[in-house]
Amino acid sequence: MTTTDRITLYYAPQSRATGARVLLEELGAPYDLQVLNMKAGEQRKPAYLAINPLGKVPAVHHRGALVTEQVAIFIYLADLFPQAGLTPALDDARRGPYLRWIAYYGSSFEPALIDRFMKREPAPVTQSPYADFDTMLGALESQLARGPYLFGGQITAADILWGIALNWTMMFGLVPRTDVFVRYAERIAARPAFQRISAADDEIAAAHAAAAGV
Structure with a gap:
């Protein structure tokens, strides 16, 4: 993949987005995180609502296209990296x-x-x-x-x-x-992959809590 093919994952720790990040790790996919501080309400601010009007994570931006909805993201990412073996092929009975x-x-x-x-x-x-x-x-x-x-x-x-x-x-x-x-x-x-992202989530969540004075 070229630099322009890198995946951007809009993300918040310890949320539904965790699964998408674990999947990216399992796939060995090149990706960048755009972390939202949900304790500060960043997912409801205009900058993110312009990306996803529902204010939800995860969302994925790739090759100029936006993919939202967790099930769509899982299907899209797994199909994007078939060599990882995590998606049955179109002619597979599964x-x-x-x-x-x-x-x-x-x-x-x-x-x-x-x-x-x-x-x-x-x-x-x-x-x-x-x-x-x-x-x-x-x-x-x-x-x-x-x-x-x-x-x-x-x-x-x-x-x-x-x-x-x-x-x-x-x-x-x-x-x-x-x-x-x-x-x-x-x-x-x-x-x-789950262990790595779980530990990373703990660190991000702790930083967000500290910034909020919790």
Whole structure:
């Protein structure tokens, strides 16, 4: 890749953007960080809202194009570096299920999680994007129970997405700590890329807290 091909990741530590940065590390991708101090509200200031009007991270800028939405970012980055082996090829039988489980994160898991976090009564099952919380989570657990990864023995970008998500949501008590979820999340958290970014996040978060006088 040339200098102009470097990826810019708009980032905040200990947020959903962590997964995107771990994925970049797993892919061996050349990237630059644009760190936002969320404690100072930088994600809601005009400079960043001009990039992403929703004020969310992660966002990726590459080759003059902006990619937002976590699932889109994972698909885009993994496809950009097929040599890393984290994305099934278009003619791979796993390609459809791979896309299914990445999309499932954004379309079913996240809405269910937010409803639970906010203690909101979910919509009736016929109108809910995720049926009901237990059904949504049970489908995921059944898939992961086949192990060690979503599609057997070979890790994909989808596993980075889900492993980090489960690690965080179990930590905050939003997802039950079943044996299947715990073993899976621990497997992803033990990877060197996750360990490196977790330590780097701690340093950035501490610096932001110090700047805020916390």
